[in-house]
Amino acid sequence: MIEFRNVSLAYNSKAVLDNVSFSARFYERVAVLGGSGQGKTTILRLMLGLARPDSGSIIIDGQDITELEESQLRESRMKFSIVFQEGALFDSMSVRENVAFSLREYSRLTEKEIESKVRELLRRLGIEEAIDLMPEELSGGMQRRVAIARSLAGCSPRMVLYDEATTGLDPLTAESICRLIRELSEGEPPDRTGLIIVTHKVSDAAKVAERFIYLRRGAIAFDGDMQHLMRAEDRELRIFTEELHRME
Amino acid sequence: MGFAMNMKDNLARLQDFYLLSLKAPLGLFRRPFYGREIVEQMDYMGPGSLFIVLLVSLFIGMALSLQISAELAAMGLKMYTGKIVGMAIVREIGPVSVALVFAGRAGSGMASELGSMVLGHQVDILRVHGVNPVKKLVTPRVTAAVLMLPVLTVIGDGVSLLGGYYISVFASHQSGPFYWSQIRDVMSFKNLFSGLSKPFIFGYIIACVSCYTGLSARGGARGLRRSTTTAVVVSMILVIITDFLLTRVLMYVLGMRI
Numbered sequence: 406m407i408e409f410r411n412v413s414l415a416y417n418s419k420a421v422l423d424n425v426s427f428s429a430r431f432y433e434r435v436a437v438l439g440g441s442g443q444g445k446t447t448i449l450r451l452m453l454g455l456a457r458p459d460s461g462s463i464i465i466d467g468q469d470i471t472e473l474e475e476s477q478l479r480e481s482r483m484k485f486s487i488v489f490q491e492g493a494l495f496d497s498m499s500v501r502e503n504v505a506f507s508l509r510e511y512s513r514l515t516e517k518e519i520e521s522k523v524r525e526l527l528r529r530l531g532i533e534e535a536i537d538l539m540p541e542e543l544s545g546g547m548q549r550r551v552a553i554a555r556s557l558a559g560c561s562p563r564m565v566l567y568d569e570a571t572t573g574l575d576p577l578t579a580e581s582i583c584r585l586i587r588e589l590s591e592g593e594p595p596d597r598t599g600l601i602i603v604t605h606k607v608s609d610a611a612k613v614a615e616r617f618i619y620l621r622r623g624a625i626a627f628d629g630d631m632q633h634l635m636r637a638e639d640r641e642l643r644i645f646t647e648e649l650h651r652m653e
Numbered sequence: 654m655g656f657a658m659n660m661k662d663n664l665a666r667l668q669d670f671y672l673l674s675l676k677a678p679l680g681l682f683r684r685p686f687y688g689r690e691i692v693e694q695m696d697y698m699g700p701g702s703l704f705i706v707l708l709v710s711l712f713i714g715m716a717l718s719l720q721i722s723a724e725l726a727a728m729g730l731k732m733y734t735g736k737i738v739g740m741a742i743v744r745e746i747g748p749v750s751v752a753l754v755f756a757g758r759a760g761s762g763m764a765s766e767l768g769s770m771v772l773g774h775q776v777d778i779l780r781v782h783g784v785n786p787v788k789k790l791v792t793p794r795v796t797a798a799v800l801m802l803p804v805l806t807v808i809g810d811g812v813s814l815l816g817g818y819y820i821s822v823f824a825s826h827q828s829g830p831f832y833w834s835q836i837r838d839v840m841s842f843k844n845l846f847s848g849l850s851k852p853f854i855f856g857y858i859i860a861c862v863s864c865y866t867g868l869s870a871r872g873g874a875r876g877l878r879r880s881t882t883t884a885v886v887v888s889m890i891l892v893i894i895t896d897f898l899l900t901r902v903l904m905y906v907l908g909m910r911i
Contacts, residue, residue, distance in 0.1 A: 453780075455777050479783045482780075482781050482783065483783075487777075489774040489778070491773070493774035493777070495775055496775075506782065507782045510783070510784055555778075559782060568774075
């Protein structure tokens with residue numbers, strides 16, 4: 406269980422999150438929607454302990470991670486993996502080295518076993534032929550796939566966090582990434598791997614998520630399922646969901 | 654209120670800088686070890702900076718020799734050009750000029766590379782995977798800078814002395830063997846120790862400042878530009894101030910009197 410209790414955070418005196426409270430189970434598929442600079446990515450960073458709130462607490466499986474030191478956060482972080490916007494691949498490493506990164510850091514696998522695991526993951530994501538390429542040689546869609554492969558390589562996360570995973574991609578590639586995200590979260594609760602996708606593209610969110618949280622000026626303005634989202638009266642939210650209404 | 658907040662922020666940044674400067678060398682003694690990264694950084698900082706160090710050192714040596722021989726010629730003492738050029742280069746100008754070039758080349762490279770890693774979330778990825786960014790990114794850079802700057806300084810000194818030789822012999826028409834005998838006289842333990850102990854400290858300062866400013870980068874391309882500029886400017890200022898302080902300390906330790 407992930408719980409945000411009255412979390413507030415400001416950067417340079419500007420409130421990014423204002424008294425945010427919500428909870429989610431690890432198997433849930435959640436989309437965090439909102440415009441640019443509304444605190445969406447900050448929620449993911451707080452969840453991983455990459456940033457600390459000014460006030461409030463973040464409880465992961467009963468443990469308040471805001472009180473933990475950097476060295477004590479590992480256990481909590483192991484429950485998640487994250488795919489950042491544009492992949493955040495290490496540009497000095499090839500695709501093989503990027504995916505093998507966490508295996509080399511922490512597992513005791515031999516080089517042969519690492520190679521086999523890397524190939525298996527890349528094959529599963531349909532990019533095995535890119536194994537020797539450098540990140541700058543990859544298209545945007547391939548970069549996201551490599552980032553997803555890397556996020557799955559080191560551990561078996563209970564929840565995958567996607568930060569603007571489809572932003573900047575053409576519609577076909579975005580569609581294939583959404584399909585992949587959905588496939589990785591197949592299964593029945595509570596055994597399946599959950600996901601939180603942070604995006605401003607509500608059509609992509611609708612393809613992968615079942616619960617929608619809408620952030621406005623750092624506060625939660627909406628939290629509900631697709632039916633409630635489509636019926637929401639809020640003017641700003643209607644602008645966001647207009648695309649879905651048209652598709653309907 | 655604003656002043657107090659600024660003061661508090663600046664003190665917090667200074668504390669973070671000191672902590673980073675302490676943790677970086679300690680990372681060498683704790684697992685995991687990042688030998689490959691150290692070698693990669695040494696290659697980037699050493700051979701990568703060599704051409705510019707050679708170029709700058711050669712012209713500094715020639716310019717210094719021109720100036721000094723012109724002054725000494727007026728007093729009929731130009732045969733001592735080698736001695737003064739040698740002493741100035743080995744003790745002072747060599748270490749400082751190579752360190753300034755190093756700050757401009759390797760320091761800006763470190764700051765911009767780490768800054769773009771922060772802004773591109775690569776540092777976040779390291780932390781999520783449980784990798785200590787200071788050990789993985791800062792320790793190898795500090796180690797490489799501390800090892801490579803003295804090597805570059807020795808090479809730079811040698812090339813500056815060659816530049817001085819060229820001007821002394823072919824422009825100032827002095828005896829080549831006499832120039833080298835003057836240089837040999839300058840190569841005493843005190844002068845060498847004074848000149849070659851500085852680059853270790855300069856390398857440490859440049860790497861710590863550059864890594865810290867790189868890791869503190871915020872706010873997109875403008876933030877990256879700011880952190881890179883800050884790294885170079887602060888490194889250069891600290892090198893010059895530290896040079897004065899070190900010179901004073903070394904003169905005292907080595908028993909040199911004014």
